Amino acid sequence: MPQQETELTPRQIVAELDRDIVGQADAKRAVAVALRNRWRRRQLSDELRAQVTPKNIMLIGPTGVGKTEIARRLAMLVGAPFVKTEATKYTEVGYYGRDVESLIRDLVEAAILLVKSTEREAVQEQAKARVETRLLDLLLPPPKPVMGWGHEHEHGAGSEPGDRFQRSRDKLKQQLEAGELEDREVEISMPAKSVAPISILGAGNMEQMEMDLQGMFEKMMPKSSQPRRMTVKDARPILMMQEVDQLIDPEKIHQAAVTLAQESGIVFIDELDKIAGDEGSTRGPDVSRQGVQRDLLPIVEGTTVNTKYGPVKTDHVLFVAAGAFHRAKPSDLMPELQGRFPIRVEMHDLTRDDFARILREPRASLLRQYEALLGTEGLTLEFTDEAIEVMADLAFQVNRSTQNIGARRLHTILERILEEVSFDAPDRHDRTVVVDADLVRSRLEALAKDEDLSRYIL
Structure with missing residues (x-):
């Protein structure tokens, strides 16, 4: 059982998530409460505990705003087995494709890695x-023992050899x-x-x-x-x-992993909106979408899945679903499936200030990553405050004028700015590189203004 789960209050969970993820306060609060509810459930009597089911969460919002990151960081925070999957990867049983139950088998494998890691440290x-x-x-x-005079002599502690x-x-x-x-x-x-x-x-x-x-x-x-x-x-x-x-005893690990997956597992199902389809439809892709929803329902509702480590009950696994829901609405899903995600949280589009904070604040922010990567070549990389503001501004503009891909736009922008520095790094004579607003503008402004070019390049 992960120890941290018993110690963190919702406020502490949010504070921890704030160290790595910018904004999205509503989503952080929702996942913090869902996690604390698991601890609360374990304090109940056996009879009542069996009746309390997890409050599964549906995160609704565009790509690149932090949906996956919130679920992933949450699992890391409490040492829980975590599996991320796309709903579109599965097809109805009987069609060619992955079986929805393989989700739970993957979760047990993740639990085994966690338990093994803990056991390895112990020994x-x-x-x-x-x-x-x-x-x-x-x-x-x-x-080797020496044979002699009809009986065996060993080079024991008393002998000279x-x-x-x-x-x-x-x-x-x-x-x-x-x-x-x-x-x-x-x-x-x-x-x-x-x-x-x-x-x-x-x-x-x-x-x-x-x-x-x-x-x-x-x-x-x-x-x-x-x-x-x-x-x-x-x-x-x-x-x-x-x-x-x-x-380490494999049998003990397998048993502990099954218990950990059942009690603390977190399953993140992305692109849930892509399997929402017309219930009345009897042909085309909608049939398979409906089939995937029907196959997903018992797993989310609570069933027993056979794995090579033994049966795994999914009654208390926490499911976090996410989707952009541009074309479909949560109400387009099967009523039974909708009902299994009682907590709905709308994720907000990232603002220009959010982009600047994403570059500066997280412990593994993009700027820190690039500074560390080029530091391996002996280069010191410095970003001026104005450069950060210009990058945030350009990311915001390009997201509005082309496709909104959220914070992922910053990866493309930084790659574009640092492409030449990265290429020349081993051969440069000046060991300090200052990225200022002029450098950012010279690399990107013309591209950002030309909508056709930015669509392909940024």
Whole structure:
């Protein structure tokens, strides 16, 4: 169970999201309350807890305003398994395409990665000690028992060869700890590469059967290994992985992952508006859209999905759906599906000031990313305040005159401005590059004014 989920109040969740996402206060409040409700549910009696279902959320707004980012950051914040998918990726069962249930199988895989990561950290110190012992054994193998006078003598601690061996081993251990043997070669055993599984069943809704067959073949095939010579430095991480894997119990991980997915999983379904179609329609794409909605309904409503790690109940998984809803409306979805998303939040278009804040404020803002990337070449990149304002202004203008793609427009604008600097970075003599308003204008203003050009280039 993620620990943070029990500690964060809605106000703290919003404050954390504010560090990475600009604006959209309504959406942040809605997801913060939905998350806190999960904690509240766990405080209830068993009888009442079973009756309380998650308050799923529907985020309505154009592309690039932060819908996915809010859901993703939320999952990272509480250490919850998270899966993002597009509703358009699925087709009705019986058509060629992905089965909607694969969403939950992906969620369990995400949960396994999280649980494994926690377990790995827990056994790290123990594994480290075992790796050092294995390296010592590889550098100085223990002496084999010696046969003599009808009974077996071992080079034990009391014998002279045994003492000599122990002294050598102690000396070697000190050298190993001091990092003096990193270039010494050792021979380690590595598992042979397995042949990639061949897909024998084409249709998407057969993937569970395919996974079961694959698992069965893996169990039947003998695991072979091959010796490899490498330095102590290269062998250490490989041995570390082997020891960690031996110390963690796969069955325990699978059980914990299923529980984590059931109790704390977050599923983000994007482009929900694209599967809204006419209920009366009996032909064309609308039939499949209706089919996907019908297949999605039991999963959102609460059902049991079979996975290779055991059955997973979806009753308490939090579903966050999103869509632009330009042409369709939430009311165009099946009434039952609409009812499963009681919280509706409208996301706002980004203003010119929002663009400036997006460039400046988040911990991993675009400007910080570019400064760090070019810093690897020894370049110092500086953006003047006026340059940031001009970039925000241009992003806002181009979004209004062409297609509104929200904050993603800033990526294109920055790439355009820094293209030459990025190309010349290794060969530049001046190690400081100042991006000012004049540079931004010279690179972009002509493009932004020409609507046809900006449509293709910006």
